[in-house]
Amino acid sequence: MSDSKRVLLIEDEPNITEAIRFVLTREGWHVQTHAEGRDAVETVRERKPDLVILDVMLPNRSGLDILADLKADADLRTIPVMMLTARGSSPERETALRIGADCFMTKPFSNREMLDTVRSLMAGSP
Amino acid sequence: MTTFNLLVAGCLFYVATLFAVAFMAERLVAQGKARWLRAPIVYTLSLSIYCTAWTFYGAVGFAARSGLEFVTIYLGPSLVMIGWWLLLRKLVRIGHQQRITSIADLISARFGKSNLLGGVVTVLAVIAATPYIALQLQSVALSFTAVSGAAETEPDPAIAIWVAGGLAVFTILFGTRRVNVNERHEGIVTAIAVEAVVKLMALLAVGIFAVFVVAGGPVETFRLIEASEIAVWEFQPGRWQALVFLSAAAFLCLPRMFHVMVVENADERHLATASWAFPLYLLAMSLFVVPIAVIGLDRLPEGSNPDLFVLTLPLAENAQAIAMLSFLGGFSSATSMVIVAAIALATMISNHLVAPIWLRSGAAEEGDLRRAVLTARRAAIVGVLALGYLYYNLSGGGAALASIGLVSFAGSAQVLPALLAGIFWRGATRAGAATGLCLGFAVWAWCLFLPSLPVGEVIPAHVMRNGPFGLGWLRPQALFGVEGSDPLLHGLFWSLFANTLGVVGVSLGTIATPMERLQGAAMVNVDTVGAGPVSWRPGQADSEDLLVMTQRILGHYKAQALFRSAALRQGKTGYLPDADQIFLDRLERELSGAVGAATAHAMLTQITGGGAVSVEELMRVADETQQIMEYSAQLETKSQELSRTAARLSEANEKLTRLSVQKDAFLSQISHELRTPMTSIRAFSELLRDGGEGMAQEDRERFAGIIYDEAIRLTRLLDDLLDLGVLESGQISLRLDHVRLGTLLERALAMSDQAARLKIYRPGREDLMLETDGDRLVQVFINLITNAAKYCDADVPRLTISAKIAEGMAEIDFVDNGSGVAAEAREMIFEKFARATDTRAAGGAGLGLAICREIMLRLGGTIRYLPGQGGAAFRLTVPLSPGWLEDVTAAGRA
Amino acid sequence: MDAARVLPFAGLFLFFLPGLYGSDNPHSTASTGLFLFGSWAGLIVAAAFLSRRLARIAEDEGSGRKT
Known part of the structure; x- marks a missing residue:
């Protein structure tokens, strides 16, 4: 694991953003946020984070569309993506995984659970 | 023989080009890119199949023999075209409306969809066209022989057979590819248009060459004409008028002309262009005929065939290129005529001779009629061309053919009385038409057609001289003892006279079947009656x-x-x-x-x-006309009614579909709405539990605050859901009371507390006394006010609340100055979880308006979206207090 | 519209005119030819002029009744 642990959190609920930011920052991550479906892909391209946490239901553009764009882009494809959803229907999960999400978490989740997932994602990637 | 090979190569190249043109045109049409193919100019040019090889070569010969008389052949059609408004327009309109496929079809359709008449016209057309096709084959063979150098020898029959075969292949390829609705063939029409240009160019080239190069200018040419042996010619007024009439009649009735003019017509308006452009084409075609004839007579050796001047003049002057062009012009005249004639005749044969027999034979029960029709058409094309060739061979290809053109015209013209009577006179009947056609046909065959065959071949010479069985009054060229007149004039007069007499006389004496009357009315009144029969x-x-x-x-x-x-x-x-x-x-x-x-x-x-x-x-x-008009009016209302019902149904269906999608999404939505606040609550409470003492005090307070807010949000959502559940199940207990509207509004405004965000205007009557559950109505008011505060996107948000009495109810409008609700969303906003937009900023769960609707329903009122108010506008209707209403009305009267 | 109806009859009259002074037979090809072609061209110009207006009328009618 390198010391460049930067995560981009794309989530529109301010309170959830706040919670995740707090938990990850405490673990030594550098957390950047984006609260919109619009321009999400551009933001990823700009920031080049080590990990993207992406909510499915975003204003103006679905997280699944954003995921598809990310996985279609040669430069961004390698960035691991963790999807969040509050809907918890299994078709949505399957779609996300098929498009190429690296993992999928259903809200609400425990902080520990999330941290473990993030760690295992980072361990799996170079 | 190099020239011979060159000619063959030239012909092959030319035919290959035509193939390519036809093929490209069909491709373009198939791709829907062929707008220009349906241009009026293409239509005009396609009419030029009127100018066959007979006119291309023969006109000069005609002029050399009878001076200006040749021009009558062009004057008739010119008059018909110029007068398109009178006749052609009607024909084309009928053709479109009844999907007419040929002239036989028109006659058959007009007279009660009679197979008999269709068959008669078909047989007549085939017989009349055969010599004409033979003529085309002959002219190609002659011109071939002339150009290839063996000028005065008899043409080789093999040439004619090759030409006939080649044309059959081309026609079958592009004319019978499919059984076409409307029988339109864009490929062939385009090829014909190209051929029209080729033959015009060729004749103009020869003419210009003759006038400017050979004769030395127009003035010289004029002088030559004055000095030539046709400087003066015997003008026969009777024959002149008869020929103009005959060519006009033939122009209308020839199957091939009817085909390009009516069947292939894509748009009635093309006639307008053709009305002047086609006479112009004919004028150009005939402009140089007399000069060529005169110069040919002047320059070429005595005894040269004037029918070939167009070809032999440039040859004699050693202008090989022009001779070649002229040859191609003649070739294209012949081919275009034969192709269209073959298609038109084949359509008639398959539809009016083969199909009825096929149907009667019972094969219709299982066979593939489409294939049968196509096969019949292909066979008919081969048959028509074979007949033409046979006739050519039989007649020996000699000069006998030259006069056959007009005879053939006269044969086609026999359809005219039935045609005109059919489309202008409702009283014309099937029996009349059949009698007229058969009489005219018989007289024509006896007086014109059979005598045109070499003497002794069909009619023995003594019959020609003395009449059959010695009956002198039946002599073919002197019926009823009318002797000494021009045989053509004589035959034309008697045949059309008998024909017309038959049509009119028998029509007056017979009663039309209902089908005939309906069809007759539909055709005669085609301009006024829209619907078909x-x-x-x-x-x-x-x-x-x-x-x-x-x-x-x-x-x-x-x-x-x-x-x-x-x-x-x-x-x-x-x-x-x-x-x-x-x-x-x-x-x-x-x-x-x-x-x-x-x-x-x-x-x-x-x-x-x-x-x-x-x-x-x-x-x-x-009374057919009235009936039809009545019926079409009925149909119109009926179909309007139907389409209205259909529209309503599909509207309902659409809404149902959308609703069912929403129902499916409902659980998922609830899940989402519940999980979102839960996520924050769980995360922060976990932090508080685990973080314990290590956490800054302010963080802890903030986190607790968030947990509190989200818990409230959850509660509100659950309240709303519960509320809606109760309302929908109808278990709600209302406390109806008499309350003043103003009081309720004050309460709502105080509770929603949006004064800072929203400017509120209340210009309406607020003294209205309502009979309602005050708390519930206030709930609706609050909802509308907070909605306006949330969604109104104006810079200075403003909400106008105005009330009045309408139809015994209180009508309360909430109108803001934002951009309103998009039209496609208006249907849905009263449904559960239907937020106008996705944005979470709105805060609520999307249940507000659904609750409002349920409440208003229970209160005996309504809530509707009010379009066209500038912003989002909702109209509530609430029952008024009955006693109060009476008092007010009484006071108003007092 | 009425002009359109009259035009072919005018043409018929013009084209039959050589027959009306039929007494001075035989006719001169050159001069009769010039007359015929001249009146022919005149008719074409008149028809071209009329066709534009007629086409517009036809279009109005056409849009009025749907087939």
């Missing part, structure tokens, strides 16, 4: 049988598309529409586009079993 009684046909039959004619794909669209129009799904009047009429029209009116009618009759017209119906059609 009415002939089907609904409910007798089984749609499935109809589909099976239609598939056999139009092919599976087209037939299913047709039935499907008809079913949709009736508001049904699937492929089987009700066999109602409208559908049967439409089906018959489509079918007649493929197999002709009579056959189509016969086939439908077989299936519907309702062809015979009963006495009551006879009564019903006593």
Whole structure:
């Protein structure tokens, strides 16, 4: 694991953003946020984070569309993506995984659970 | 023989080019890119098949023999075109409306979809066209021989056979690829247009060459004409007028002319252009005829065939290129005529001779009629060309053929009386038309056609001289002892006289069948009556049988598309529409586009079993026009009604579909709405639990605050859901009371507390006394006010609340100055979880308006979205307090 | 519209005119030819002029009644 642990959190609920930011920052991550479906892909391209946490239901553009764009882009494809959803229907999960999400978490989740997932994602990637 | 090979190569190249043109045109049409192919100019040029090889070469010969008389052949058609408004427009309109496929089809359709008449006209047309086709073959063979150098020897019959075969192949390839609705052939029409340009160019080139190079200028030419042996010519007024009339009649009645003019016409407006452009074309074609004739007579050796001057003049002057062009011009004149004539005749033969027999034979029960029609057409094309060749061989290819052109014209003209009577006179009957046609045909055959064959071949010489069985008054060229007149004039007069007499006399003496009367009315009044003929009684046909039959004619794909669209129009799904009047009429029209009116009618009759017209119906059609107009009016209202119902149904269906999608999304939505606050609560409470003492005090307070807020949000959501549940199940208990509107509004405004965000105007009557549950109504008010505060996107948000009395109810409008609700969302906003936009910023769960609607329903009022108010606008209606209303009205009266 | 109806009859009259002074037979090809072609060209110009207006009328009618 390198010391460049930067995560981009794309989530529109301010309170959830706040919670995740707090938990990850405490673990030594550098957390950047984006609260919109619009321009999400551009933001990823700009920031080049080590990990993207992406909510499915975003204003103006679905997280699944954003995921598809990310996985279609040669430069961004390698960035691991963790999807969040509050809907918890299994078709949505399957779609996300098929498009190429690296993992999928259903809200609400425990902080520990999330941290473990993030760690295992980072361990799996170079 | 290099020239011979060169000629063959030239012809082959030319034909290959035509192939390419026709092929490209069909491709373009198939791709839908062929707008220009349907341009008026293409239509005009396609009419030029009137100018055949006979006119291309023969006009000069005609001029060399009889001076200006040749021009009559062009004057007749010019007059017809110039007078298009009178006659052609009507023909084309009828052609479009009834999907006429040929002149035989028109006559047959007009006179009650009679197979007999269609057959008669077909036979007549084939007989009349055969010599003409022979003429084309002859001229190609002659010109071939002339150009290849062996000038004065007899032409080689092998050339004619090659030409006939080649033309048959081309025609079959592009003319019978499919059974076409409307029988339009863009490929062939385009090729014909190209040929029209070629022959005009060729004749102009020869003419310009002759006038400017050979003779030395127009003035010289004029002088030459004055000095030539045709400087003066015997003007025969009778023959002149007869020829103008004959060419005009032939122009209308020749199957090939009818085909390009009416059947291939894509747009009535093209006639307007052709009305002047085609006479101009004819003028250009005939401009140089006299000069060429005169210069030819002057320059070429005595005894040269004037019919070939167009070719031999440039040859004699050693202008090989022009000679070649001229040859191609003649070749293209011949080919275009033969191709179109063959298609037109083949269509008639297959639709009016083969199909009826085929139907009667019972093969219709299972066979593939489409294939049968196509095969019949191909065979007919080969047959027509073979007949032409046979005639050419029989007549020996000699000079006898030269005069046959006009005889052939006269034969075609026999259709004219029936045609004109049919489209202008409702009283014309089938019996009349048949009698006239047969009489005219017989007289024509006896007086003109048979004598045109070499003497002794068909009619023995003594019969010509003394009449059959010694009956002198039956002599072919001197009927009833009228002797000494021009044989053509004589034959034309007697045949048309007998013909017209037959049509008029027998029509007056017979009674038309109802079908004839309907068709007659539909055609004569084509300008005023929109709908086609009415002939089907609904409910007798089984749609499935109809589909099976239609598939056999139009092919599976087209037939299913047709039935499907008809079913949709009736508001049904699937492929089987009700066999109602409208559908049967439409089906018959489509079918007649493929197999002709009579056959189509016969086939439908077989299936519907309702062809015979009963006495009551006879009564019903006593006044056809009025009936038809009435009926079409009825149909119109009916179809409007139907389409209105269909629109309502599909609207409801759409809404249901959307609702069901929403129902599916409902659980998922609730899940989402519940989980989102839960996520924050769980994360922060976990942090508080685990973080314990290590956490800054302010963080802890903030986190606790968030947990509190989210818990409130959860509670509100649950309240709303519960509320809605209670409202929807109707278990709500209302506390009805009499309250003043103003009081309720004050309460709502105080509770919603939006004064800072929203400017509120209240110009309406607030003294209204309502009979309602005050708390519930206030809940609705709060909802509307907070909605306006949330969604109004104006810079200075403003909400106007105005009330008035309308139809015994209080009408309260909430109108803001934002951009309103998008039209497509208006239907949905009162449904659960239907936020106008996605944004979470709105805060609520999307249940507010759904609750409002339920409350208003329980309160005996309504809530509706009010479009066209500038911003989002909602109108509430609430019952007024009855006592108060009476007091107010009483006070108002007092 | 009425002009359109009259035009072919005018043409008929013009084209039959050589027959009306039929007494001075035989006719001169050159001069009769010039007359015929001249009147022919005149008719074409008149028809071209009329056709534009007629086409517009036809279009109005056409849009009025749907077939």
